[in-house]
Amino acid sequence: MSDATSPEIGSNVVAAGVRTNYHDVGSGEPVLLIHGSGPGVSAWANWRLNLPVLAKRFRVVAADMLGFGYTDPAPDHRYDLDVWTAHLVGLLDELGLDRISVVGNSFGGALALSLAVRDPDRVERLVLMGSVGVPFEITPALDAVWGFEPSLEAMRGLLDIFAYDRSLVSDDLARLRLRAATRTGVQEAFAAMFPAPRQAGVDALTIADDLIRSITCPTLVVHGRDDQVIPLENSLRLLELIDDARLHVFGRCGHWVQIEHADSFNRLVVDFLS
Template sequence: MDHTEWTDRQDERSVTVDGEARRVAYYDAGDADGDDRPVVFLHGIPTWSFLWRDVAPALADDYRVLAPDLLGYGNSANADAFDRSIRAQEAMLDAFLDGLGVDAVTLVGHDIGGGVASRFAAHQPERVANLVLSNAVAYDSWPVEFVNDLSIPGAVSRMSSDEFEAAFDFAFADGVHGDADPDFVEGMKAPWRSEAGRVSLERCAVATNTSHTTELDYSNITADTLLLWGADDVMQPVEYAERLADDVGGGAEIVELGDAYHWVVEDRTETYVDALRDFLD
């Protein structure tokens, strides 16, 4: 599935949040009536829900799967002048689930999506039965240099087309283990090419507030927790997973996936799906 097909699946699905008609676009598949605990996938920066293109559909035969675009990302609202921090995304997630009439969930979060999932699971433990974190931000592990560079006013919006393509090829084409799938690289670039998208990316980057994970008491997380981690990630190294395993209140299992960098979902898709399915089953 390429990013245009993914967007087509989102076109008739949105939830408004924040009391100001901010649109949250989302992917929805599986049986909406047959499973009262859907699996919700949360992406990071600078990605969008398309990150889950080969994972969420693979689980749709057995679960309802939901993959929202965080506010300011993908096809969700990206107008200027609103908070895009993970604390704000946590509030978005709460409103998003309420808008769909969803109570208990399984959360699967990557990168800052993992930070959002951790906050939600710590603050509303009764709503999160299972938690999966993959190369997630935690403690003071973030923001990383690449994201910091994007947060400088004008850093993205003033890039030439060649500079933009080079920067995102560095992040996605060169950032995977082995040869990159062109559909993945193109899909990750697509939302940021417009003028509004570039400004939104700068705002998303500057909103990466370390305090929102250093303030978190991970012992309040009671969900069954899986730390499904790309073992060769230098941005969110596996040592943070080991620390989380000690601190999460309900305990956590670590599964390290070799031959995988930060984009573990892309690097080891089949193995990732198998490990996720084993955990949920």
């Protein structure tokens, strides 16, 4: 499949000065989906099983964040929570989304939290799935994800880490993700985001407890019990910090809740956002 025919490519808009690839489907109350930070990730790859279902009830926007997928890299090669949040705000401004619900996955959870504490009037409801954003000691799995060096063997190993159900992982899927991760400029941008020592990357995505406690919007926290990448303790901490929060934990599930339990996840999110 060529880039020109890839389902990962949606529409384009210039957000915060950066050409940004995004998908905009459905109608109704707006919902923003923010993907995670795995190598070769894109909004479509992350949310492909969720977009068509959520779009039956909502206007759903899923964008490739700065430096990921088919969105351009940062012009100065600087990546941090402030830069990613500024790009996200620029995207919302360009699309005229003044008040939205936000679903953040892993790294995307930290961006969702950042938006909620910096611009609380903009966030209607919040869903955090396997989220970063609170302090934790980096897991060996996350260190491997952020330290990815391109090879089919390495990509297959990462996919095995992400999924509890290994039947979801194949060499064909690993080849597709490896191709996405090695497009021109993509690996260079990814390597610049989380250099060693990668505990510093975790710390840089952490938001102060008092700021998280200030979140007042209804919040759904979701986690896979068997997640090797982001510890379940993160979600327990978010449940403790956010007053209007509820937690749903999926057993027999790794870091891919939205894929491994897509039907249940979609129902849970639709019900919560409705």
